[in-house]
Amino acid sequence: MTTDINEITEKSKARSRLITHGFLVFFALIMLYPLVWLAVSSLKPSNIIFSDTSIIPRHFEWENYYRGWVGVAAPFRTFFQNSFVIASLAVVGNVLACSFVAYAFARLDFSFKRPLFAIMLMTIMLPVHASLIPQYILFNYFGWVNTILPIVMPKFLAVDAFFIFLMVQFIRGIPRELDEAAMIDGAGPIRIYFSIILPLLTPALVTTAVFSFIWTYEDFLTPLIYLTSIENYTVPQGLRLLQASRGANSWGPMLAMSLLSLVPLFVIFFVFQRKLIDGIATTGLKG
Amino acid sequence: MTQTKNLSKKQNGVAFLFLSPWIIGFLMLTLGPILGSMYLSFTDYDLFTAPEWTGFSNYERLLGGDARYLQSLKVTFGYVLFSVPLKLGFALFLALILNRGLKGLGFYRSVFYLPSLLGGSVAVAIMWRQIFSYDGFINQFLWSAFEIDAPSWITNPDYALGTLVLLAGWQFGAPMVIFLAGLKQIPQDMYDAASIDGARPVQQFFYVTIPLLTPIIFFNFVMQVIGSFQAFTPSYIISDGSGGPADSTLFYTLYLYEQAFTDFRMGYASAMAWVLVLIISAATAVSFLSAKHWVHYSDEN
Incomplete structure (x- = not known):
């Protein structure tokens, strides 16, 4: 029964x-x-x-694919090169700068630590538009418009604060005994950062690198504002150029280049999908 | 000996060395510009001649003198109002299905997540525009399956914003992943206890799953609202850079971009930026205030 x-x-x-x-x-x-x-x-x-x-x-x-690659005013190869250079520099900038700052917040003792940490967290929520226009005026004053500096330089100044937060959380999980052992061996904070924290931080650095690459590669607004001549355009701008200059039979090349522009993202997705999904699940990063 | 003493001492020198990138960045690229845009919002400034103080006139214009601005507010609020619930609804629904211990969870999760990863790109927006165009594949399908002669979704002011909402809905993967992680945190004992008390699956869902998930729902809601107010690329590409047809997809950020970088009304655009910050802050504050009434935190009984 x-x-x-x-x-x-x-x-x-x-x-x-x-x-x-x-x-x-x-x-x-x-x-x-x-x-x-x-x-x-x-x-x-x-x-x-x-x-x-x-x-x-x-x-x-x-x-x-051939006609799209040859392009309207500049070959797509140029746009891909520009995008890869910018996205790679953004990765280096975020990994270096954010890990420096995260190390200080997670391990070192200094004046005004709490208020500074609170300010850092607040900047995560701040919309980019709050600083967009004066930043443009500043970079224009520096003569940096139509160069990659306005896009890349902020990454070396740890402006993407959520990566700092991600790394602070990660460093807090690294046993302090390791630091103390190194300290007894006579290592100062700088050596501890390079020889202990940085190697153990690798998983968080990879997450940071992957998301930095994707977001910079996809970003349209910043290049649209700063990169004004066609030979400096990134891939999204190149696609926009194809869209804007379309004739009756340019649909094919435009869709071909659209798909091609997604290929690097597909590759990253297949290689790092666990990393991406864990990164989102644990920190709530936007996708 | 001196080393152990250092442990309890402040390490200001070396600490500020490590912090220096962020401190320079914060002062030069965040705090300075925020104060700068506050000043500019009270001026007329075209980038070429010195800013001219105009008091509150930019704000006065925002409050009533600019029909396109009011239209952009309407469009943006409409977008946030529809796209956030749609996205979170899909995300929660699929997370709940995927959390039932099915085989192939990793596969489904990856497939549903993929659009989130690609969704912000220009390529996807171009694709979306083609799919919803008059002879795009949606209309081909409607015609061949039901003989419906549907309008051009993209160029019809009644439907254009709807295509953008759908594009946002298509990208439910990231919040779904967060929901899934949240669902995994709910301890099995809670369900066991509930079922000993005679709670059926439906009751378990409403009295265990949903209350314990409210902090995650809240988090996703706030993040999506903040993000949706700032959406730019889809509206720019799908409307071909114009916010059209008839300004029906004129997002706040698109209008701001146009004012600042096409018309060089930097002062007016700065006022717009400040109002956007205030709107987003207010939306966040309201969410946090409402959280007291519906978000369940396990430590408060």
């Missing part, structure tokens, strides 16, 4: 699991369909992207 009931509940459980999986797969397909559509459309001739609804292109129009 009891086995019968168990069997029935087992069966209905299995069925409900199946329904749930069915729903999730269906939902996942809907979620991913726009990206599939983008990939497929980027391989269709421009004049039939909207009339030919087939999911598999009749023939592969690689021409779209």
Whole structure:
């Protein structure tokens, strides 16, 4: 009798699991369909992207990639180079500057520590628009408009404060005994930072690097404001250029370059997905 | 001996050396500019001639003299009002389904998270614009499946903002990941205790899961509200840089950008920036005040 009931509940459980999986797969397909559509459309001739609804292109129009890559006013290679240079420097800046500052907040004792820490936390919540315009005036005064400095230099000054917070939390989890042992061996704070904290901080540094790269690579507003000549444009600006200069048959190249611009993000996603998801789950970073 | 003494002593010199990047950055790129934009908001300034003091006239114009500004407020509040609940609704719903101990959790979580990672990019906004255009794939589908001749979503003022809300909803992955982490924190004993007391799954959901998840719901809500007020790229790309059609997607940030960097009304744009900061602060403050009534913190009984 009891086995019968168990069997029935087992069966209905299995069925409900199946329904749930069915729903999730269906939902996942809907979620991913726009990206599939983008990939497929980027391989269709421009004049039939909207009339030919087939999911598999009749023939592969690689021409779209070629024409997009050659570009309107500058080749896309230039935009990719610019984007990679800027995003890589942003990574270096954030990793170095934020880890310095986080080390001080997590391990050193200094005057006004509490108020400074509170101010640092407040800057995380502050909208960028609060400082956008005077920053522009300042960088314009320095003659830095149309260079990468206004985009990259702030990262070396630890302006992305949530990474400081992330690292402070991480350093607090590193046993203090390690510092003290090194101190007994005669190491000062600077050596402790380089020989103990920095190596153990690697997981948080990787999270910082990955998010810094993605956000800088995707950022549109800052380059839009500061990079004014086409040869300095980043990838998002290059896409915008294609969008703005479109003719009847430039859909194909525009979609092709859009997809290509997402490739670095796909690669990062596949390599670091655990890191990304843990980073969001533990700190609530925006995605 | 001297080393142990150092342990209890302040290490100001070396500490401020480590802090120096942030202190310089804070003074030069945050505090200075904030005070600067406060000053500029009381002036007319076009970047080429010296700022001219105009008192409260910029703020007066914001309060009534500028129809496009009021339109941008309307659009932005509409966007926040619809996109935040949509995003959080999807996020919570899928997190709850995924938390039921299914196989393949990691796979589903990654798939649902991917759009969040890509969503802020220009490429995705371009894609979205094509999908919702008159002959885009949404309309192809509506036509071939139901023979509905749907309008062009992007160029119709009644629907354009809706496409932006949907784009935000598509990116529910990041808050979903946070919800999932929160759900995992709820101890199994709570459910065991509830089921000993005779609580059925539905009751467990309303009396255990939701109350214990309210701090996470609150956190996600505040972060999404703050973020949504600052959305820029999707509105810029989907409206082709104009905030159109008929200013129906003119986000606050887009109008601010236009005033500051296309028309060089730096003073007026600074006033707009200050009002945006005030709006976001007020929204955050209201959220925190309301939290007392619905957010359950485990340490207060």
